[in-house]
Amino acid sequence: MHGVVMVFFFLIPSIPAVLGNFLVPIMIGAKDLAFPRINLLSWYIYVLGGVFTLFAALSGGVDTGWTFYTPYSTAASNSHVMSAALGVFITGFSSILTGLNFIVTIHRMRAPGMTWFRLPLFIWAHYATSLIMILGTPVIAITVLMVAAERALHLGIFDPALGGDPVLFQHLFWFYSHPAVYIMILPAMGVISEIVQAFSRKNIFGYSFIAFSSLAIAVIGFFVWGHHLFVAGQSVYAGLIFSFISFLVAIPSAIKVFNWTATIYKGSVSLDSPMLYAFGFIGLFTIGGLTGLVLATMGIDIHVHDTYFVVAHFHYIMVGGAIMGYLGGLHYWWPKMTGKLYSEAWSKFSALIVFVGFNLTFFPQFIAGYIGMPRRYHAYPPEFQVLNVLSSAGASILAVGYIIPLIYFMYSLVAGEKAANDPWGSRGLEWEIPSPPPTENFTVTPVVTEGTHQYVHPSQEVGVA
Amino acid sequence: MLDRHAEHFPGPIHQPPLVANVDAIQPGVHAEHAYHPRLQHHFDDMEQQVEASTLGMWVFLVTEIMFFGGLFMAYLVYRWASPTGFQEASNHLNVTWGAVNTAVLICSSLTMALGVRAAQTSAPARTQVGWIVATMVLGAAFLGVKVIEYTDKFTHHLVPGPNFVWEGQYPAAAEIFYSLYFCMTGLHALHMIIGLGIMTVIAIMAWRGQFDSTYYTPVEVSGLYWHFVDIVWIFLFPLLYLIGYHYH
Ligand SMILES: [Cu+2]
Numbered sequence: 163m164h165g166v167v168m169v170f171f172f173l174i175p176s177i178p179a180v181l182g183n184f185l186v187p188i189m190i191g192a193k194d195l196a197f198p199r200i201n202l203l204s205w206y207i208y209v210l211g212g213v214f215t216l217f218a219a220l221s222g223g224v225d226t227g228w229t230f231y232t233p234y235s236t237a238a239s240n241s242h243v244m245s246a247a248l249g250v251f252i253t254g255f256s257s258i259l260t261g262l263n264f265i266v267t268i269h270r271m272r273a274p275g276m277t278w279f280r281l282p283l284f285i286w287a288h289y290a291t292s293l294i295m296i297l298g299t300p301v302i303a304i305t306v307l308m309v310a311a312e313r314a315l316h317l318g319i320f321d322p323a324l325g326g327d328p329v330l331f332q333h334l335f336w337f338y339s340h341p342a343v344y345i346m347i348l349p350a351m352g353v354i355s356e357i358v359q360a361f362s363r364k365n366i367f368g369y370s371f372i373a374f375s376s377l378a379i380a381v382i383g384f385f386v387w388g389h390h391l392f393v394a395g396q397s398v399y400a401g402l403i404f405s406f407i408s409f410l411v412a413i414p415s416a417i418k419v420f421n422w423t424a425t426i427y428k429g430s431v432s433l434d435s436p437m438l439y440a441f442g443f444i445g446l447f448t449i450g451g452l453t454g455l456v457l458a459t460m461g462i463d464i465h466v467h468d469t470y471f472v473v474a475h476f477h478y479i480m481v482g483g484a485i486m487g488y489l490g491g492l493h494y495w496w497p498k499m500t501g502k503l504y505s506e507a508w509s510k511f512s513a514l515i516v517f518v519g520f521n522l523t524f525f526p527q528f529i530a531g532y533i534g535m536p537r538r539y540h541a542y543p544p545e546f547q548v549l550n551v552l553s554s555a556g557a558s559i560l561a562v563g564y565i566i567p568l569i570y571f572m573y574s575l576v577a578g579e580k581a582a583n584d585p586w587g588s589r590g591l592e593w594e595i596p597s598p599p600p601t602e603n604f605t606v607t608p609v610v611t612e613g614t615h616q617y618v619h620p621s622q623e624v625g626v627a
Numbered sequence: 628m629l630d631r632h633a634e635h636f637p638g639p640i641h642q643p644p645l646v647a648n649v650d651a652i653q654p655g656v657h658a659e660h661a662y663h664p665r666l667q668h669h670f671d672d673m674e675q676q677v678e679a680s681t682l683g684m685w686v687f688l689v690t691e692i693m694f695f696g697g698l699f700m701a702y703l704v705y706r707w708a709s710p711t712g713f714q715e716a717s718n719h720l721n722v723t724w725g726a727v728n729t730a731v732l733i734c735s736s737l738t739m740a741l742g743v744r745a746a747q748t749s750a751p752a753r754t755q756v757g758w759i760v761a762t763m764v765l766g767a768a769f770l771g772v773k774v775i776e777y778t779d780k781f782t783h784h785l786v787p788g789p790n791f792v793w794e795g796q797y798p799a800a801a802e803i804f805y806s807l808y809f810c811m812t813g814l815h816a817l818h819m820i821i822g823l824g825i826m827t828v829i830a831i832m833a834w835r836g837q838f839d840s841t842y843y844t845p846v847e848v849s850g851l852y853w854h855f856v857d858i859v860w861i862f863l864f865p866l867l868y869l870i871g872y873h874y875h
Contacts, residue, residue: 191646194669196679262686270679275647300690304697308810316788317806318799319701324787324806325799330704334697594644594652607671608651 163219163246165228170250171212173484174342177349178260178295179208181491182288184499186264188592189282191273191610193602196266204259211253218246227538229339232320232331236312243313247306254303257345261295264288275610282590282614283372287352290376294341294348294383302338305331332394336387344383347447347479348376350487351418354440357494358422359615360588361437362429366615368421375414382411392463401460408458415451419444434586435509439490442517446482450475453528468538471531477524489516489567496571497585501598502578508570516563522556590614665842677844684848688855691818695859698811702866705803712800716793717871719785720808721776725868728772732857735765743850746833746843755833755846762853763826766819773816780805808867815863818856825849 183201187194195201218224224246226235235243268281268289309331311317318324320331359366366372388396388404396404422444431437453475457463466472493513497503526549531537535546542550584593591614595603646652663673670676706713742758744750784792785805793801829849832838838846 191651192669196669197683198669200683258690262683262690265686266679266683269682270675296686296690297693300694301697304694308697308701311806311810317810318787318802319806319810325803327704327708330701334700589645591645591652594646602669604651605653606648606651608646609648610645611647612645614645 163223166215166224166246166250167219168480169228169342169346170253171208171215173346173480174257175208175253175260176484176488177353177491178264178288178291178345179205180488181353181495182260182264182349185284185495185592186267186288187271188595188599188603189285189590189614190268190271191276191591191604191608192267192271193604193607195263196271197263200259201263204256204263207259208253208256211249211251211256213249214245214252215249218242218249221245229335230306230309231335232309232312232326232328233322236309237321237323244310247310247313251303251306251310254299254306257295258299258303261292261299264292265296268292273604273608273610275608279370279373280610280613281373283355283366283369283376284349284352286373286376287348287355290380291345291348291352293377293380294345297384298338298341298345301334302342305334305338308334329391329394329396332391333387336390337384340387340390341380341383343476343479344379346484347487348379350443350484350491351376353487353491353494354422354443355418356590356615357436357440357490358425360494360586361434361440362426362431363587363617364425364429364615365613365617366421367424367427368417369613371417372421375417378414379411382407382414386411386458389458389463392460393467405458405460409455412451412455415447419448419451433510434493435506435513436490436494436586438510438513438517439486439493442513442520443483443486443490446478446486446520450478450482453478466531468536469531470527470535470537473537474524474527474531477527481524482520486516489513492567492571494586495592496574497581498592498597498599500575500578501581501596502574503581503585504574504578505570508566512563512566512570515559515566519556519558519560519563523553523560524556526550526552526556589616663841673841680844680848681851684851688851691855695811695814698807698814699862699866702807702811705800705807706870709797709800709803712797713804714871715795715797716801716804717867717869719783720868720871721779722868722872724772724776725864728769729860729864731765731769731772732860735762735769736854736857738762738765739850739853742833743843743846746838746846747840749839752834752836755838756830759826759830759833759846763823763830766823766826770816770819770823773812780809811863811867815856815859818859822849822853822856825852 183195218241221242223241224239224243225241226239226243226246230243230247230250235247268285272281308317308319312319312321312324312326316324318326320326320328322328355366355372386404386408388400389408391404392401422440453471457466457472457475493504493509530546530549530553533545535542535549581597583595583597585597586593591608591610592599644652666673666676670679738758738761742755742762745755745758780786784790786809787802787806791798791802791805795801826849829846832845
């Protein structure tokens with residue numbers, strides 16, 4: 163249940179829906195997304211899917227995990243698989259429509275002068291994300307539909323008792339669900355690319371490498387799903403190939419990390435809260451990514467498969483990566499979206515709390531998993547006690563770190579100071595229009611003359627003698 | 628507070644604007660131009676609007692390919708696992724009805740294309756509506772044949788589940804085959820029904836005289852959808868009906 167809600171209803175829509183819907187049109191100089199009504203429709207669809215999932219949660223939950231593995235989900239489980247699966251199916255269409263809208267918008271709505279290589283890197287990240295959304299999401303939709311058909315109508319598709327093949331389900335499921343990891347992390351990478359430039363006051367190091375590494379992650383990400391099936395009866399040769407391709411994803415990911423670091427190097431760095439989250443992202447994503455290589459190695463994976471090592475790994479990517487990126491983006495664009503300033507001291511403090519709480523929660527899980535604690539059990543032998551207590555304590559600290567922003571963001575809406583057009587001194591189309599922007603963003607379609615974050619030397623600035 | 632952050636940066640924050648026309652980024656009043664009455668407010672001109680709608684439909688069709696792709700993948704895996712079982716099972720489908728339906732759908736694609744052409748050439752509303760209604764009649768005929776076929780499967784206990792009866796050599800493969808048959812043709816039929824709904828709206832719009840050579844995008848993109856659904860059937864027909872044709 164935790165997985166279903168977090169993956170399908172938070173991590174996947176968070177950045178594209180909250181920041182992307184707002185920023186994609188502004189950053190490319192458009193008045194709105196190409197299909198505003200489809201955008202609204204995808205919100206309604208999301209709510210409808212949420213209602214089904216909420217029903218499943220309130221009426222006793224679903225005990226299959228977010229992966230809905232067959233034949234347990236179709237033949238054995240007597241929890242609320244149907245409503246949870248329908249919730250996932252329905253909300254998938256909101257994701258598809260968002261991806262479709264972004265792709266058409268980025269292709270057709272760019273302002274004159276906004277060439278592909280002047281696009282902010284946030285846009286490139288969202289373009290790559292949208293590609294995964296439109297190519298991957300329909301596959302999970304049809305897969306959960308087949309699960310529903312097998313469960314409700316006893317059509318034999320995945321259940322071996324009915325002649326089906328459960329491994330086929332795992333192939334179809336992970337064909338979407340591995341790329342879905344990149345749906346969650348790519349937008350966060352786009353956010354980090356923007357923040358790193360704004361708070362180092364430097365143009366990005368290796369623009370086209372970062373832009374194309376987003377596309378590379380999206381494309382390669384579609385050919386690695388088999389690393390989830392190393393112990394599921396997949397052939398060793400298939401496993402070898404999937405293992406090798408999984409290693410390849412590390413290259414574009416590393417390009418991003420190195421280029422962000424090179425951007426910060428010798429920059430005029432200011433440690434405001436968005437930048438703190440960006441630092442958190444770079445460090446934690448690196449740990450999550452490197453442990454991903456450990457797991458992609460077939461021999462080691464057999465040792466740590468289904469242990470807390472895996473749990474720690476993907477939380478470093480999802481929470482340490484995606485959520486850090488989301489919070490960073492929220493802090494960076496909050497003044498633009500709401501027109502209000504929040505408390506800087508509190509925001510720095512909470513960024514610190516989140517970082518400490520996160521590491522205390524999940525780092526012990528690497529150790530627990532490596533020495534053999536399996537996932538999905540509530541009981542464990544006494545030697546894991548200390549690590550588990552540390553982890554629980556960390557989770558409490560993390561919760562505090564998440565509640566503080568909730569409070570000061572709310573407070574800023576009521577009593578925050580008014581934000582100027584460009585409170586951070588960043589350069590980008592979104593910072594040249596009022597905060598919050600008018601309904602149609604721009605009075606007339608802008609004619610763009612250069613890319614974003616091209617910071618000029620102080621002596622060349624306008625109004626300086 | 629945040630505006631203090633400007634002080635961290637070297638120098639004042641007055642950067643030259645990124646845009647050549649400063650009036651774009653300053654709040655003001657809209658300059659009203661003579662626009663096409665169908666132009667939506669967030670597009671610059673009709674060309675951009677048409678391009679966006681058309682690309683939108685193509686992207687949507689890509690998602691549809693992936694959607695059906697999951698079922699084709701399942702078909703591929705199970706047919707590869709038991710080729711003879713699939714041939715035996717396929718033999719019990721009615722090739723004649725399948726062939727009739729294929730012909731019906733190909734004709735409906737023709738009438739659809741003629742409907743688009745009628746709108747593009749500003750043909751009278753009657754002509755436009757005529758082609759679209761013809762398309763709908765053919766689509767409904769297809770669904771009618773499908774009902775006959777489904778009823779036949781029900782009466783012969785060919786619907787997977789507890790009542791499934793198979794007298795051939797490969798009952799397990801046959802049950803999988805018919806599971807896939809109902810999933811694939813059922814999903815296709817659902818797309819046909821949605822297509823009929825879309826065509827109803829298009830017919831009403833055409834009847835009101837909303838389409839002419841300056842504005843026909845709705846007919847065109849709905850036509851794309853209709854052709855796509857036809858093409859799916861062109862793949863389903865041989866894969867489901869014809870693989871057992873020589874197996875007796
Ligand atoms: Cu994976």
